[in-house]
Amino acid sequence: MYWMYNVVVKDPSIEDYVRKTLNKYYGKWINLSRKQKNNSYNIVVSTGEKTSIQLTDPITVHIQLDHKLIGQQFKLAKIIETGRAFLRNHIVWNNTYKLGLKGEMLEQYEIKPAYDVWLALGKDYHKLLLSTGLNPPINALINKRFAGEHYVYDGPYLHGKIIVPDKGYMLKSIKYKDKVYESIDLDEILKKNNDTLLMNLFVARRFLDSLGKPDIVLVSFSGGKDSLVVLHMAKMHYGEDMVRGIYVDTGVDFPHTRKYVEEISTMLGLEIDIVRADVDILLPKKGLPTKNNRWCTLRKTHAFKKRLKWYKKRFDRILVLVGDRDSESVLRARKPPVRKREGYLEAAPIKQWSTFLVQLYHLKYDLPLNPLYLKGFYRLGCYICPALTALEKHVMFNYMFRELKDLYWFKEFWRRNQ
Template sequence: MFHVIVRARKDAKALQYINKRNYGGFLKVSSLGGGRKFNEVEDILEGLKDAPYIPILLFGEKERELARDITAYFFELRKPFYSRILRTKKVRNMRVDELYTHLEEIKARFRLGIEWNGAYKLNPENPLGIEINPDYDIYLAFGDRFGENMREILGIDIGSVSLVLRKLMNQEVYYSGSMKIAEVSKRIGEETEVLWKIPYTEEISLEDIIKANESYIRAFEKASESFLKQFEGYDIIVPWSGGKDSTAALILASKVFRDVTAVYVKMEYEMPQTDEYVEKLAKKLKVNIIESFVKMPVDKYGFPTHNNRWCTRMKVEALYNAIKEFDSPVLVIGDRDGESAKRRLKPPAIERKNEVLGTFLEVMPIKFWSGMMVQLYILMNGFDLHPLYYEGFYRLGCTICPSLADWEITLLKKRGEKNLPPH
């Protein structure tokens, strides 16, 4: 989670309005008490340097000197932060919606910004020049089967590790080192299309990438753990699919809370190897796990479609029924901004109500993380990703999911899967 820091209390008041309106009040907003010189705010900064949330520093044009000194101070701390001078004299002079747009772009920088120095390293200053968009994501393509599938199916050599910028409509740009080497369209409902490619790769070490990003990701882990601690005393439930995002959320929750219950709702047409992965990882994490099986009557309802996701309703109902005996459930879910605009626009915690559970909370501790951050976090903690990620999958679901792209269907066919959506 983020801590937005401004010079004056009136600036903080303007941002607090955005915080409550767009983020449910779950960001932290504070001022430096109105000081105009570094020596006037130094004591306040000393109190902030060990705070868990990630700092975003906003200044007006009239505060350039102060911004320079404070930016230098945070730089010496060697922790993730970002500083920006806005085009208005004071932060509070900017229109609310424009200020909100700045916040969304800055948040995206933390998960998309990259520098290249023999390894990919997260950096909101973004020296590599990755295209920053609040609805984009980045992830790492690695694994022998991933590389093999890219070569055999698309004729693209991505090398040992490739950085992938995932844009709107499943359009992906592949990097090797500092070079863009390919662009691929994986638009749902259309054939996978290689838009362009060049024959270039650099030898890149996944271990070096993990090492280069460890302190950065640990800082985000600390922020997410601090966010989760607000919900101590509740029954902590993690809906767990075996996918990377719910797995990262489960690892986080298991570090914060003594008792965590994972709920694995197994659909009839689950992705291959998910059962084995969930069973193996649950033993390593030593978490309580509830399993629920959902039969999918395709003969009755037909294959799920974008307009009729009857399968999703059944999965959610099974989840709620599995946890209805808990007195005060909080669902820790793995939703992230980079997955879709719909998820980005949700606050980090939402109060929901239904007939089965009554009123309950959904909280999203990795909401501001990228796919790359999630991958590295799981690996840093000594766990493997689901095997399908090493073959070329970006997301997991069911083998008859209407959101499967042609690329994913091709990978499933290559594995010999028979139960696939009409294509």
């Protein structure tokens, strides 16, 4: 049996403690073994005088647990989560940014389960950073942390940080150092990280192998970077005749995204079903969604399931692939990589990946990003989405206003955010 995650315990005296912890906090989706596996993410657990975490190769992390903590299941679970974060976010400076061990530690760099890391790709993103009062290199590294703090790096140096508030769309920044590098070369980044990318890709492909042979593979495609990686990966793994994308159009999606979805369908030679959720039609009655009343999400889910029902009548073994990643939210991190649903199997092959790794995949296979990412967006959704961050609203209201001002519901959304 294949497991995406493999916890390795060689000391019999702590094996039962680790097993009980895994059963309590992870159910049955993390394996316990005495040997490492070369096709899984390995988390090696031992004991010592103090707790430490060390990356040993791109898919293996070694956790030394303070022997005084033995028996404390919650603390072990938290340390395992941090270990998983090390696998995706341990970046050093080796004449460029590199996932791994060999290189200079980044200044004040931190790794925690809820943090993410990515490159601020392109000149438009750079202009956005300039507008905050910072002056980092083009393609600077960003480390997203708690409380809306975005640490911006210039080579190994902490250049400054942007503070994204919970409300409004006004950003604050703190500059620590003057610029050292003009630009971070993307070809060099890809070259230095190619082996790590391939090892993560190998795990993802081995994971797909373990799911058996479906009759059809459906990819939930949002027009975002993560679901494009999964769509492209599915095509490579299963062949274009086996793969379909499903894109749910709410009627209030960014026009850029709808156009992008159609372009990707042509570029990859894959059919992408475009189904309507009719959020725009219900807006006059229900009003704009809020953080406490995201009724639009139910409409999107219903539209997807309705299309899925059509496929259920025609295929017996259906595999649905999603681009969910642990670093997006605590809720997603708690989900197993495979979920049995009614009439189909749902799986998340890039569950372990950081945004940085997703960007590497785009660079390697020359996959175009949705233009919204190049403007500074972290996640995509509708242009009236209550989950839009202050940073994304800052981009919309200050740099995209002319493009969006004629959209009726955008006007209402803009008024409510003034």
